[in-house]
Amino acid sequence: MSSFLYRLGRAAARARVLVLALWVAVLALTGGAALVFNHGTDDTFAIPGSESQDALDHLGRVFPEVSGTSAQLVLVVPSGAAADTPRIRTAVAQAVTKIGKLDQVATVVNPFDASVHGAVSGDGRAALIAVPLKVQLAAVDPATRTRLAAIAEDLGTEAGAKVYTGGDAFSDRVPKLSPTEGIGLVIALLVLVLMFRSLIAAVMPLVTAVLGVGVAVGLIYLATLIAPISSTAPMLAVMIGLAVGIDYALFLLSRHRDQLADGLDVEESIARATATAGSAVIFAGLTVVIALLGLSVAGIPFLTTMGIAAAVAVALAVGIAVTLVPALMSFAGKRLTPRVRKPRRKPRRRPQIARWWVRTATKAPLVTVLVVVAGLAICAIPATSLRLALPDNGTEAQGSPARDTYEVVGEHFGPGYNGPLIVTADIITSTDPVGLVNKIADEIRRLPGVASVPLATPNPKGDTGIIQVVPTTAPDSAQTDDLVSRLRGQEQHFLDVHGTRTAVTGITAVGIDVSAKLGNALLPFGILVVGLSLILLAMVFRSIWVPIKATAGYLLSVAAAFGATSFVFVQGHLAGVLNVTHTGSVISFLPIILMGVLFGLAMDYEVFLVSRMREDFVQHGDPRRAIESGFVSASRVVVAAAVIMFAVFAAFVPDGSATIKPIAFSLAIGVFVDAFIVRMTLVPAVLALLGRRAWGLPPKLDRMLPVFDAEGDALAHELRLAEWPAPGSAEAVSAAALRLEDDRGRPAYTDIDLHLPAGEVLVLHGVGACGKTALLYTLAGRVTKFTGDLKVLGRVLPQHTHALRRDVAVVPCRDTTDPARQIADALAGDAALVVVDDIDLVLRTDVRDQVRALLAERRSCSAGTATFVVTCQDPERIRDLMPARATHLHVLTAAQPVEVS
Known part of the structure; x- marks a missing residue:
């Protein structure tokens, strides 16, 4: 990975004009296409396979009048007056007639009809005109809303009353960007200026992040051509894309400027920064993308598309970080080199806050661990009351028609009228459909939690009955959930007594089902994220305890963020300060979004902080020094990244939509807790407690796990060996201090030093049969878990083992019946290196003659003279096979270095 990124960074720096032009063209193309072709967002929250959704879909076919969205007109007279007067009845009847003639109106309910119950408030001051529409919310024509509002205004004038127009048809749940969100970018700019002390360096991460977000949003709106996408998806992509885009560019710029300060050439520094910091960026981005794609485990389409949209934004941020950022750094050239301050005559000693902080955290590490864990556990207590629900008109902006109508309905009719339930009944076999529906309605009226049953009627065909049930409590309350469960619990009773199947549906029931399914998905999603973090961090740090500690810290951060969110948005504390106008519940998908995004960000800080500690430990072997030095x-970079991330998320809180506000708040709290309390306080303390035990994997597990070089160790190794053993060397194999141990830690071979010119033959033999075979396969690129320096055919191993294997042929004489044919095929296939194991097992005279001729010729079609490495037990048995003047005989033992004979 690091080698590839090294070449990519250098290429981007050299082709900076082309790279910049391509990204600008992509932005223009996606943005323009999205403006022209997008179909708009769709906030229909569906959950296929649930009882409520199936029943709602069925109603769409048999009773479309009640399956679409709806509007409400609420007439309210002054205190002391009555709504039920002849003048008002006449005005309402005229308004109902006008409404019924509108194109998208399915029907309209006159509150004063004899068949309608509960449409006049108990205090007599309000009358509710229900207007079911034929279409869903996304398909409501703006002209329909305009005409309904005009009719309502005329009704108010004629009746001498105040008429509110609202309902779901008037809701506006599309989140919008506001100037407040720009505060986050301003704070990010200030932090970057203070950190870099360079306006060019400070502006660069903002430019690249905004470009990436622009491309992501364009792609998301283009995707509306093929799939419904909620309005939250692009807003979430903007929020996450800005945050990670700034952070990823910050990591590369920080490493580049440090290298420039050390005197490295601009192009070389760009390549190395892309390889090292870029590896960490790809690791962090990969974890976020996987976690976001993991949202699909809930099996809810709108959440899956939301996760994909946010993952696209993160992937673009990564792509821009490793391509456009190097190009822009190349444009800036030496101007990014940090200024060297002139020394003062009397240098003033300034306290190093970072050194003081880490020493304080590790002075009594057990105390630090206990205090942090106990404190975060206390902060997580409010999470036990976290309540999930889908947004309704109660979450709309204050002063909006939908919100005003919602509040008026709740005030005069009761909170349940804002979220009525619908019970459907299969009455196709009934001889008295009206009577059957009324019997079921009477039984439902007697259930606890039912405020009224204003409507009970069969559809025009007489095969499906609907019963509208108004709860006594608000749509997002726990008591309404209980009523839905109670109604569903009566389904068997209705089947046994009345012979009819029933189902509970309606927007409120769908929201309850969505919230329940999302809640049930948290555990498998959490297992996925935790398991993923353990594996990925074990790959990066080659340790058992570091992943366990990192994952435990992540869970503490999530719990604390849940607790803070519940404290404000459910319990209502500090709601006024944060401009929270609706409390009691949060958006259903907040927990799973928080877990996914925070996972990636936490792993980002973990890698950047702990990798420096591991690097120092590998070099010096002192765990306490490594913690302090790495910290x-x-x-400094972690603090800057966390402050920027916190600012970007927090900027969406003051004027954010009711959907985005709690998500942004929880992410801001989660980032703060994870970066400053967990990563920068708890992590050093835990590592200090563990000491040397923190660093290391069992040998068997170490060999099983692939290596993810997030710290650039492989690149540093490759750059160190670039001119080794000498510039322009013609050696086919160069090795120094090679060592390999078996599963029990016993050496298979040790201290191997050899230099084999191209076209020569190397013979390995001695007392270690396993050792010689292990060394042979190491030189062939088939064994990668060795220590020491090795270069084969000009490629540094183990970094380039996959590329090397194309040019190396392995002939195991013990397992083949015709080794001569395999050697000949290898030479014909342009193998530059042929390794032959146990060549002394070739006993047949004709086969030995063929092998002798092939070794003497050693010609491959286009690679010139091939190089051979062979092993044997007894070199005397193969002297007749070896070329007279081209043989290097090495005696190999398991505990001694190679000797040349």
Whole structure:
């Protein structure tokens, strides 16, 4: 990975004009296409397979009048007056007639009809005109809303009353960007200026992040051509894309400027920064993308598309970080080099906050661990009351028609009228459909939690009955959930007594089902995220305890964020300060979004901070020194990244929509807790407690796990060996201090030093049969878990083992019946290196003659003279096979270095 990124960074720096032009063209193309072709967002929250959704779909076919969205007109007279007067009845009847003639109106309910119950409030001051529409919310024509509002205004004038126009048809749940969100970018700019002390360096991450977000939003709106996408998806992509885009560019710029300060050439520094910091960026981005795509485990389409949209934004941020950022750094050239301050005559000692902080955290590590864990556990207590629900008109902006109508309905009729339930009944076999529906309605009226049953009627065909049930409580309350469960619990009773199947549906029931399914998905999603973090971090840090500690810290951060969110948005504390106008519940998909996004960000900080500690430990072997040194060198960048991330998320809280506000708040709290309390306080303390035990994997597990070089160690190794053993060397194999251990830690071979010129033959033999075979396969690129320096055919191993294997042929004489044919095929296939194991097992005279001729010729079609490495037990048995003047005989033992004979 690091080698590929090294070449990519250098290529981007050299082709900076082309890279910049391509990204600008992509932005223009996606943005223009999205403006022209997008179909708009769709906030229909559906959950296929649930009882409520199936029943709603069925109603759409048999009773379309009640399956679409709806509008409400609420007439309210002054205190002391009555709504039920002849003048008002006449005005309402005229308004109902006008409404019924509108194109998208399915029907309209006159509150004063004899068959209608509960449409006049108990205090007599309000009358509710229900207007079911034929279409869903996304398909409501703006002209329909305009005409309904005009009719309502005329009704108010004629009746001498105030008429509110609202309902779901008037809701506006599309989140919009406001100037407040720009505060986050301003704070990010200030942090970057203070950190870099360079306006060019400070502006660069903002430019690249905004470009990436622009491309992501364009792609999301283009995707509306093929799939419904909620309005929350692009807003979530903007929020997450800005945050990670700034952070990823910050990591590369920070590493590049440090290298420039050390005197490295601009192009070389760009390549190395892309390889090292870029590896960490790809790792962090990969974890976020996987976690976001993991939202699909809930099996809810709108959540899956939301996760994909946010993952696209993160993937674009990663792509821009490793391509456009190097190009822009190349444009800036030496101007990004940090200024060297002139020394003062009397240098003033300034306290190093980072060093003081880490020493304080590790002075009594057990105390630090206990205090942090106990404190975060206390902060997580409010999470036990976290309540999930889908947004309704009660979450609309204050002063909007939908919100005003919602509040008026709740005030005069009761909170349940804002979220009525619908019970459907299959009455196709009934001889008295009206009577059957009325019997079921009477039984439902007697159930606890039912405020009224204003409507009970069969459809025009007489095969399906609907019963509208108004709860006594608000749509997002726990008591309404209980009523839905109670109604569903009566389904068997209705089947046994009345012979009819029933189902509970309606927007409120669908929301309850969505919330329940999302709640049930948290555990499998959490297992996925935790398991993923353990594996990925074990790959990066080659440790058992570091992943366990990192995952435990992540869970603490999530719990604390849940607790803070419930404290404000459910319990209502500090709601006024944060401009929270609706409390009691949060958007259903907040927990799973928080877990997914925070996972990636937490792993980002973990990698950047702990990798510096591991690097120092590998070099010096002192765990306490490694904690302090790594913390001091990395904390400045981590603090800046966390402050920027916090600012971007927090900027969406003051004027954010009711959907985005709690998500942004929870992410801001989660980032703050994870970065400053978990990563920068708890992590050093835990590592100090573990000491040397923190660093290391069992040998068997170490060999099983692939290596993810997020710290650039492989690149550093490759750059160190670039001119080794000498510039322009013609050696086919160069090795120094090679060592390999078996599963029990016993050496298979040790201290191997050899230099084999191209076209020569190397013979390995000695007392270690397993050792010689292991060394042979190491030189062939088939064994990668060795230590030492190795270069084969000009490629540094183990970094380039996959590329090497195309040019190396392995002939195991013990397992083949015709080794001569295999050697000949290898030479004909342009193999530059042929390794032959146990060549002394070739006993047949004709086969030995063929092998002798092939070794003497050693010609491959286009690679010139091939190089051979062979093993044997007894070199005397193969002297007749070896070329007279081209043989290097090496005696190999398991505990001694190679000797040349």
